[in-house]
Amino acid sequence: MKLAVIPGDGIGPEVVEQALRVLEKLHPDVETTEFDFGARRYHSTGELLTDDDVAALREHDAILLGAIGDPSVPSGVLERGFLLKLRFLLDHHVNLRPSVLYDGVASPLAGEQDIDFVVVREGTEGPYTGNGGAIRVGTPHEVATEVSVNTRYGIERVVRDAFARAQQRSKKLTLVHKTNVLTFAGSMWARTVDEVATEFPEVSVDYCHVDAAMIYLVTDPSRFDVIVTDNLFGDIVTDLAAAVSGGIGLAASGNIDATGTNPSMFEPVHGSAPDIAGRRLADPTAAILSAALLLRHLGDDAGAARIEAAVAADVAARGDQRGSTTEVGDRILESL
Ligand SMILES: NC(=O)C1=CN([C@@H]2O[C@H](COP(=O)(O)OP(=O)(O)OC[C@H]3O[C@@H](n4cnc5c(N)ncnc54)[C@H](O)[C@@H]3O)[C@@H](O)[C@H]2O)C=CC1
Ligand SMILES: CC(C)CC(=O)C(=O)O
Numbered sequence: 001m002k003l004a005v006i007p008g009d010g011i012g013p014e015v016v017e018q019a020l021r022v023l024e025k026l027h028p029d030v031e032t033t034e035f036d037f038g039a040r041r042y043h044s045t046g047e048l049l050t051d052d053d054v055a056a057l058r059e060h061d062a063i064l065l066g067a068i069g070d071p072s073v074p075s076g077v078l079e080r081g082f083l084l085k086l087r088f089l090l091d092h093h094v095n096l097r098p099s100v101l102y103d104g105v106a107s108p109l110a111g112e113q114d115i116d117f118v119v120v121r122e123g124t125e126g127p128y129t130g131n132g133g134a135i136r137v138g139t140p141h142e143v144a145t146e147v148s149v150n151t152r153y154g155i156e157r158v159v160r161d162a163f164a165r166a167q168q169r170s171k172k173l174t175l176v177h178k179t180n181v182l183t184f185a186g187s188m189w190a191r192t193v194d195e196v197a198t199e200f201p202e203v204s205v206d207y208c209h210v211d212a213a214m215i216y217l218v219t220d221p222s223r224f225d226v227i228v229t230d231n232l233f234g235d236i237v238t239d240l241a242a243a244v245s246g247g248i249g250l251a252a253s254g255n256i257d258a259t260g261t262n263p264s265m266f267e268p269v270h271g272s273a274p275d276i277a278g279r280r281l282a283d284p285t286a287a288i289l290s291a292a293l294l295l296r297h298l299g300d301d302a303g304a305a306r307i308e309a310a311v312a313a314d315v316a317a318r319g320d321q322r323g324s325t326t327e328v329g330d331r332i333l334e335s336l
Protein backbone atom coordinates (compact mmCIF):
# COMPACT_ATOMS: atom_id res chain seq x y z
CA MET A 1 0.00 0.00 0.00
CA LYS A 2 1.37 3.41 -1.00
CA LEU A 3 0.03 5.98 1.40
CA ALA A 4 0.36 9.75 1.14
CA VAL A 5 0.36 11.35 4.58
CA ILE A 6 -0.55 14.99 5.13
CA PRO A 7 -0.23 15.82 8.84
CA GLY A 8 -1.20 19.47 8.20
CA ASP A 9 -1.78 22.09 10.86
CA GLY A 10 -2.64 22.35 14.55
CA ILE A 11 -3.58 18.99 16.03
CA GLY A 12 -3.33 17.36 12.58
CA PRO A 13 0.22 15.98 13.11
CA GLU A 14 -0.64 14.80 16.63
CA VAL A 15 -3.65 12.73 15.57
CA VAL A 16 -2.13 11.49 12.31
CA GLU A 17 0.86 10.11 14.22
CA GLN A 18 -1.49 7.83 16.17
CA ALA A 19 -3.49 6.79 13.10
CA LEU A 20 -0.24 5.89 11.35
CA ARG A 21 0.91 3.73 14.25
CA VAL A 22 -2.32 1.78 13.90
CA LEU A 23 -2.02 1.44 10.12
CA GLU A 24 1.60 0.35 10.39
CA LYS A 25 0.69 -2.26 12.97
CA LEU A 26 -1.85 -3.82 10.60
CA HIS A 27 0.16 -3.24 7.41
CA PRO A 28 3.86 -3.29 8.34
CA ASP A 29 4.74 -3.03 4.64
CA VAL A 30 2.90 0.26 4.12
CA GLU A 31 5.02 2.74 2.13
CA THR A 32 4.35 6.28 3.33
CA THR A 33 5.25 9.60 1.75
CA GLU A 34 4.85 12.61 3.98
CA PHE A 35 3.76 15.93 2.46
CA ASP A 36 4.32 19.20 4.31
CA PHE A 37 1.23 21.06 3.12
CA GLY A 38 -0.29 23.66 5.39
CA ALA A 39 0.61 26.87 7.16
CA ARG A 40 4.34 26.29 7.63
CA ARG A 41 4.94 25.56 3.96
CA TYR A 42 2.74 28.47 2.94
CA HIS A 43 4.74 30.86 5.12
CA SER A 44 8.11 29.59 3.90
CA THR A 45 7.38 29.21 0.16
CA GLY A 46 4.02 30.87 -0.52
CA GLU A 47 2.86 27.58 -2.03
CA LEU A 48 -0.44 25.89 -1.26
CA LEU A 49 -0.82 23.05 -3.77
CA THR A 50 1.09 22.90 -7.03
CA ASP A 51 0.47 20.76 -10.12
CA ASP A 52 3.53 18.70 -9.18
CA ASP A 53 2.08 18.13 -5.72
CA VAL A 54 -1.16 16.82 -7.16
CA ALA A 55 0.75 14.57 -9.57
CA ALA A 56 2.79 13.20 -6.65
CA LEU A 57 -0.32 12.56 -4.57
CA ARG A 58 -1.88 10.71 -7.49
CA GLU A 59 0.96 8.17 -7.26
CA HIS A 60 -0.55 6.83 -4.02
CA ASP A 61 -3.33 4.38 -3.22
CA ALA A 62 -4.88 6.67 -0.62
CA ILE A 63 -4.25 9.82 1.39
CA LEU A 64 -4.38 10.24 5.16
CA LEU A 65 -4.91 13.85 6.26
CA GLY A 66 -4.86 15.40 9.72
CA ALA A 67 -6.34 18.88 9.33
CA ILE A 68 -5.65 22.13 7.54
CA GLY A 69 -6.11 25.66 8.82
CA ASP A 70 -4.14 27.97 11.05
CA PRO A 71 -4.83 31.32 12.72
CA SER A 72 -1.57 32.73 11.26
CA VAL A 73 -3.06 32.53 7.75
CA PRO A 74 -6.13 34.54 6.72
CA SER A 75 -9.29 32.46 6.94
CA GLY A 76 -9.99 30.62 3.73
CA VAL A 77 -6.50 30.75 2.20
CA LEU A 78 -5.53 27.24 3.27
CA GLU A 79 -9.07 25.87 3.38
CA ARG A 80 -9.92 27.02 -0.13
CA GLY A 81 -6.45 27.11 -1.66
CA PHE A 82 -5.36 23.74 -0.41
CA LEU A 83 -8.09 21.55 1.06
CA LEU A 84 -11.05 22.26 -1.20
CA LYS A 85 -8.79 22.54 -4.22
CA LEU A 86 -7.43 19.07 -3.49
CA ARG A 87 -10.89 17.56 -2.93
CA PHE A 88 -12.07 19.07 -6.20
CA LEU A 89 -9.00 18.11 -8.26
CA LEU A 90 -9.16 14.53 -7.01
CA ASP A 91 -12.92 14.51 -7.67
CA HIS A 92 -13.81 13.51 -4.12
CA HIS A 93 -17.51 13.65 -4.81
CA VAL A 94 -18.61 11.32 -1.99
CA ASN A 95 -17.83 12.80 1.40
CA LEU A 96 -18.67 9.91 3.68
CA ARG A 97 -19.28 10.65 7.36
CA PRO A 98 -20.58 7.86 9.58
CA SER A 99 -22.05 8.63 13.01
CA VAL A 100 -22.15 5.82 15.52
CA LEU A 101 -22.82 6.10 19.22
CA TYR A 102 -20.58 3.39 20.63
CA ASP A 103 -21.66 1.38 23.66
CA GLY A 104 -20.54 3.07 26.85
CA VAL A 105 -20.12 6.48 25.20
CA ALA A 106 -22.11 9.32 26.71
CA SER A 107 -24.24 11.32 24.33
CA PRO A 108 -25.26 14.81 25.43
CA LEU A 109 -28.80 13.77 24.44
CA ALA A 110 -31.07 12.66 27.27
CA GLY A 111 -32.05 9.02 27.63
CA GLU A 112 -30.96 5.89 25.80
CA GLN A 113 -29.91 6.65 22.25
CA ASP A 114 -29.49 4.45 19.22
CA ILE A 115 -27.36 6.37 16.74
CA ASP A 116 -25.97 4.66 13.67
CA PHE A 117 -26.30 6.56 10.45
CA VAL A 118 -24.10 7.82 7.69
CA VAL A 119 -24.10 11.19 6.00
CA VAL A 120 -23.25 11.12 2.31
CA ARG A 121 -22.26 14.70 1.67
CA GLU A 122 -21.65 15.91 -1.88
CA GLY A 123 -17.99 16.93 -1.96
CA THR A 124 -17.25 18.88 -5.12
CA GLU A 125 -20.08 21.35 -5.66
CA GLY A 126 -22.54 23.56 -3.78
CA PRO A 127 -21.52 26.90 -2.33
CA TYR A 128 -17.93 25.68 -1.81
CA THR A 129 -16.84 26.04 -5.43
CA GLY A 130 -15.68 29.63 -5.07
CA ASN A 131 -18.24 30.86 -7.54
CA GLY A 132 -18.86 34.37 -6.32
CA GLY A 133 -17.25 37.68 -5.72
CA ALA A 134 -17.41 40.97 -3.97
CA ILE A 135 -17.66 44.54 -5.18
CA ARG A 136 -17.20 47.86 -3.44
CA VAL A 137 -15.28 45.99 -0.75
CA GLY A 138 -14.86 47.96 2.45
CA THR A 139 -17.51 50.49 1.54
CA PRO A 140 -20.99 50.76 3.05
CA HIS A 141 -22.29 49.49 -0.31
CA GLU A 142 -20.27 46.30 -0.43
CA VAL A 143 -22.00 43.34 -2.08
CA ALA A 144 -20.80 39.73 -1.86
CA THR A 145 -22.15 36.65 -3.59
CA GLU A 146 -21.32 32.98 -3.03
CA VAL A 147 -23.23 31.04 -5.65
CA SER A 148 -24.13 27.41 -5.02
CA VAL A 149 -23.25 25.29 -8.04
CA ASN A 150 -25.31 22.14 -8.47
CA THR A 151 -25.05 19.97 -11.55
CA ARG A 152 -27.33 17.13 -12.50
CA TYR A 153 -24.20 15.01 -13.03
CA GLY A 154 -22.82 15.85 -9.60
CA ILE A 155 -26.08 15.29 -7.75
CA GLU A 156 -26.93 12.08 -9.54
CA ARG A 157 -23.65 10.35 -8.80
CA VAL A 158 -23.70 11.14 -5.10
CA VAL A 159 -27.39 10.29 -4.78
CA ARG A 160 -26.80 6.93 -6.48
CA ASP A 161 -23.90 6.25 -4.09
CA ALA A 162 -26.14 7.08 -1.12
CA PHE A 163 -28.90 4.78 -2.37
CA ALA A 164 -26.40 1.96 -2.81
CA ARG A 165 -25.24 2.43 0.77
CA ALA A 166 -28.85 2.53 2.04
CA GLN A 167 -29.51 -0.70 0.14
CA GLN A 168 -26.64 -2.32 2.09
CA ARG A 169 -27.77 -0.90 5.43
CA SER A 170 -31.30 -0.39 6.80
CA LYS A 171 -32.80 0.58 3.45
CA LYS A 172 -33.76 4.08 4.43
CA LEU A 173 -32.55 7.25 2.75
CA THR A 174 -33.28 10.82 3.82
CA LEU A 175 -32.65 13.76 1.55
CA VAL A 176 -31.76 16.82 3.61
CA HIS A 177 -32.04 20.15 1.80
CA LYS A 178 -34.02 23.36 1.90
CA THR A 179 -36.30 22.85 -1.09
CA ASN A 180 -38.87 25.30 0.26
CA VAL A 181 -36.46 28.21 -0.20
CA LEU A 182 -33.56 27.08 -2.39
CA THR A 183 -36.05 26.05 -5.03
CA PHE A 184 -33.80 25.79 -8.07
CA ALA A 185 -31.18 23.51 -6.56
CA GLY A 186 -33.70 21.91 -4.20
CA SER A 187 -35.98 20.90 -7.03
CA MET A 188 -33.09 19.26 -8.91
CA TRP A 189 -32.00 17.37 -5.79
CA ALA A 190 -35.56 16.18 -5.08
CA ARG A 191 -36.26 15.14 -8.68
CA THR A 192 -32.93 13.33 -8.89
CA VAL A 193 -33.67 11.42 -5.68
CA ASP A 194 -37.11 10.46 -7.02
CA GLU A 195 -35.62 9.23 -10.28
CA VAL A 196 -32.74 7.26 -8.78
CA ALA A 197 -35.20 5.78 -6.25
CA THR A 198 -36.78 3.76 -9.05
CA GLU A 199 -33.50 1.80 -9.29
CA PHE A 200 -33.68 0.95 -5.56
CA PRO A 201 -37.30 -0.12 -4.93
CA GLU A 202 -36.41 -1.61 -1.53
CA VAL A 203 -35.09 1.68 -0.16
CA SER A 204 -37.67 3.94 1.45
CA VAL A 205 -37.15 7.64 0.87
CA ASP A 206 -37.78 10.46 3.29
CA TYR A 207 -37.18 14.17 3.06
CA CYS A 208 -36.35 16.75 5.75
CA HIS A 209 -35.71 20.43 5.42
CA VAL A 210 -32.28 21.01 6.90
CA ASP A 211 -33.59 23.11 9.78
CA ALA A 212 -36.05 20.43 10.86
CA ALA A 213 -33.37 17.79 10.37
CA MET A 214 -31.37 19.55 13.11
CA ILE A 215 -34.35 19.14 15.45
CA TYR A 216 -34.60 15.41 14.69
CA LEU A 217 -30.85 14.93 15.06
CA VAL A 218 -31.26 16.03 18.65
CA THR A 219 -34.71 14.63 19.47
CA ASP A 220 -34.76 11.38 17.49
CA PRO A 221 -31.46 10.57 15.74
CA SER A 222 -32.47 6.91 15.40
CA ARG A 223 -34.79 7.90 12.54
CA PHE A 224 -31.77 8.36 10.26
CA ASP A 225 -29.93 5.64 8.35
CA VAL A 226 -28.41 7.30 5.27
CA ILE A 227 -28.63 11.07 4.84
CA VAL A 228 -27.73 12.53 1.47
CA THR A 229 -27.16 16.24 1.23
CA ASP A 230 -25.15 18.98 -0.40
CA ASN A 231 -21.67 20.19 0.46
CA LEU A 232 -22.59 23.03 2.82
CA PHE A 233 -25.47 21.34 4.62
CA GLY A 234 -23.38 18.18 4.95
CA ASP A 235 -20.54 20.10 6.54
CA ILE A 236 -22.82 21.57 9.19
CA VAL A 237 -24.98 18.48 9.77
CA THR A 238 -21.92 16.33 10.43
CA ASP A 239 -20.50 18.51 13.19
CA LEU A 240 -23.84 18.22 15.04
CA ALA A 241 -23.97 14.51 14.21
CA ALA A 242 -20.52 14.17 15.77
CA ALA A 243 -21.53 16.11 18.86
CA VAL A 244 -24.58 13.93 19.55
CA SER A 245 -22.57 10.74 18.92
CA GLY A 246 -19.99 11.30 21.62
CA GLY A 247 -18.02 14.25 20.32
CA ILE A 248 -16.01 15.61 17.44
CA GLY A 249 -12.96 13.63 18.59
CA LEU A 250 -14.65 10.42 17.43
CA ALA A 251 -15.97 11.47 14.00
CA ALA A 252 -14.25 10.01 10.95
CA SER A 253 -14.63 10.79 7.28
CA GLY A 254 -13.63 9.78 3.80
CA ASN A 255 -13.39 11.97 0.72
CA ILE A 256 -13.99 9.42 -1.96
CA ASP A 257 -13.65 9.34 -5.71
CA ALA A 258 -16.09 6.47 -6.17
CA THR A 259 -14.81 5.84 -9.70
CA GLY A 260 -11.41 4.90 -8.27
CA THR A 261 -9.64 7.18 -10.75
CA ASN A 262 -7.97 9.25 -8.03
CA PRO A 263 -6.76 8.34 -4.57
CA SER A 264 -9.40 8.92 -1.93
CA MET A 265 -8.53 10.91 1.18
CA PHE A 266 -9.40 10.03 4.77
CA GLU A 267 -9.46 12.56 7.57
CA PRO A 268 -11.22 13.35 10.83
CA VAL A 269 -14.34 15.51 10.53
CA HIS A 270 -12.74 18.00 12.89
CA GLY A 271 -10.36 20.79 11.99
CA SER A 272 -6.95 21.79 13.29
CA ALA A 273 -8.28 22.85 16.72
CA PRO A 274 -5.74 25.63 17.36
CA ASP A 275 -7.21 26.05 20.84
CA ILE A 276 -5.72 22.73 21.99
CA ALA A 277 -2.88 22.22 19.50
CA GLY A 278 0.55 21.22 20.80
CA ARG A 279 -0.73 20.07 24.19
CA ARG A 280 -1.38 16.40 23.47
CA LEU A 281 -5.01 16.99 24.42
CA ALA A 282 -6.54 16.00 21.07
CA ASP A 283 -8.47 12.79 20.81
CA PRO A 284 -6.86 10.81 17.95
CA THR A 285 -9.83 8.42 17.73
CA ALA A 286 -11.41 10.23 14.77
CA ALA A 287 -8.15 9.97 12.84
CA ILE A 288 -7.80 6.30 13.81
CA LEU A 289 -11.36 5.57 12.68
CA SER A 290 -10.59 7.43 9.45
CA ALA A 291 -7.74 4.96 8.96
CA ALA A 292 -10.34 2.19 9.30
CA LEU A 293 -12.43 3.81 6.56
CA LEU A 294 -9.27 3.99 4.46
CA LEU A 295 -8.59 0.28 4.88
CA ARG A 296 -12.19 -0.62 4.06
CA HIS A 297 -12.00 1.55 0.95
CA LEU A 298 -8.89 -0.33 -0.14
CA GLY A 299 -10.60 -3.68 0.43
CA ASP A 300 -9.19 -4.64 3.82
CA ASP A 301 -12.52 -5.13 5.59
CA ALA A 302 -10.96 -7.32 8.27
CA GLY A 303 -8.34 -4.67 9.15
CA ALA A 304 -11.02 -1.98 9.29
CA ALA A 305 -13.17 -4.13 11.57
CA ARG A 306 -10.19 -4.77 13.87
CA ILE A 307 -9.58 -1.05 14.26
CA GLU A 308 -13.26 -0.38 14.89
CA ALA A 309 -13.40 -3.15 17.50
CA ALA A 310 -10.30 -1.79 19.25
CA VAL A 311 -11.84 1.69 19.28
CA ALA A 312 -15.17 0.35 20.53
CA ALA A 313 -13.38 -1.39 23.40
CA ASP A 314 -11.41 1.72 24.25
CA VAL A 315 -14.26 4.21 24.19
CA ALA A 316 -16.37 1.86 26.32
CA ALA A 317 -13.59 1.55 28.89
CA ARG A 318 -12.29 5.08 28.97
CA GLY A 319 -15.37 6.84 30.42
CA ASP A 320 -14.43 10.47 30.91
CA GLN A 321 -10.78 9.55 31.59
CA ARG A 322 -9.57 9.69 28.00
CA GLY A 323 -5.97 10.63 28.69
CA SER A 324 -3.48 12.22 26.32
CA THR A 325 -3.34 11.81 22.55
CA THR A 326 -0.51 9.29 22.90
CA GLU A 327 -2.21 7.38 25.70
CA VAL A 328 -5.29 6.84 23.54
CA GLY A 329 -3.06 5.66 20.69
CA ASP A 330 -1.15 3.36 23.04
CA ARG A 331 -4.32 1.75 24.34
CA ILE A 332 -5.88 1.22 20.92
CA LEU A 333 -2.61 -0.22 19.62
CA GLU A 334 -2.41 -2.53 22.61
CA SER A 335 -5.98 -3.66 22.07
CA LEU A 336 -5.19 -4.41 18.41
N1 LIG B 1 -10.83 19.13 7.26
C1 LIG B 1 -10.15 20.13 7.77
O1 LIG B 1 -8.96 20.17 7.65
C2 LIG B 1 -10.90 21.15 8.53
C3 LIG B 1 -10.26 22.30 8.84
N2 LIG B 1 -10.89 23.25 9.61
C4 LIG B 1 -10.10 24.40 9.98
O2 LIG B 1 -9.58 24.17 11.30
C5 LIG B 1 -9.42 25.42 11.98
C6 LIG B 1 -10.15 25.40 13.31
O3 LIG B 1 -11.54 25.32 13.04
P1 LIG B 1 -12.65 25.22 14.17
O4 LIG B 1 -13.85 25.86 13.65
O5 LIG B 1 -12.09 25.64 15.48
O6 LIG B 1 -13.03 23.65 14.22
P2 LIG B 1 -12.26 22.42 14.92
O7 LIG B 1 -12.99 21.22 14.49
O8 LIG B 1 -10.83 22.49 14.65
O9 LIG B 1 -12.50 22.65 16.49
C7 LIG B 1 -13.81 22.81 17.04
C8 LIG B 1 -13.77 22.43 18.53
O10 LIG B 1 -13.58 21.01 18.64
C9 LIG B 1 -12.43 20.71 19.41
N3 LIG B 1 -11.77 19.56 18.79
C10 LIG B 1 -11.55 19.38 17.47
N4 LIG B 1 -10.91 18.22 17.27
C11 LIG B 1 -10.73 17.64 18.46
C12 LIG B 1 -10.12 16.42 18.90
N5 LIG B 1 -9.57 15.54 18.03
N6 LIG B 1 -10.09 16.15 20.21
C13 LIG B 1 -10.64 17.01 21.09
N7 LIG B 1 -11.24 18.19 20.74
C14 LIG B 1 -11.28 18.50 19.44
C15 LIG B 1 -11.57 21.97 19.35
O11 LIG B 1 -10.70 22.04 20.45
C16 LIG B 1 -12.63 23.07 19.29
O12 LIG B 1 -13.07 23.37 20.58
C17 LIG B 1 -9.94 26.48 11.01
O13 LIG B 1 -8.84 27.00 10.31
C18 LIG B 1 -10.84 25.71 10.07
O14 LIG B 1 -10.99 26.30 8.82
C19 LIG B 1 -12.15 23.05 10.10
C20 LIG B 1 -12.82 21.91 9.81
C21 LIG B 1 -12.27 20.88 8.95
C1 LIG C 1 -12.52 23.74 6.30
C2 LIG C 1 -13.51 23.24 5.31
C3 LIG C 1 -12.97 23.41 3.93
C4 LIG C 1 -13.84 21.82 5.51
C5 LIG C 1 -14.75 21.42 6.61
O1 LIG C 1 -15.12 22.09 7.54
C6 LIG C 1 -15.18 20.05 6.50
O2 LIG C 1 -14.99 19.41 5.48
O3 LIG C 1 -15.80 19.56 7.45
Ligand SMILES: [Mg+2]
Pocket: 235, 236, 239, 269
Ligand atom coordinates in the same frame (compact mmCIF):
# COMPACT_ATOMS: atom_id res chain seq x y z
MG1 LIG D 1 -16.56 20.94 8.77
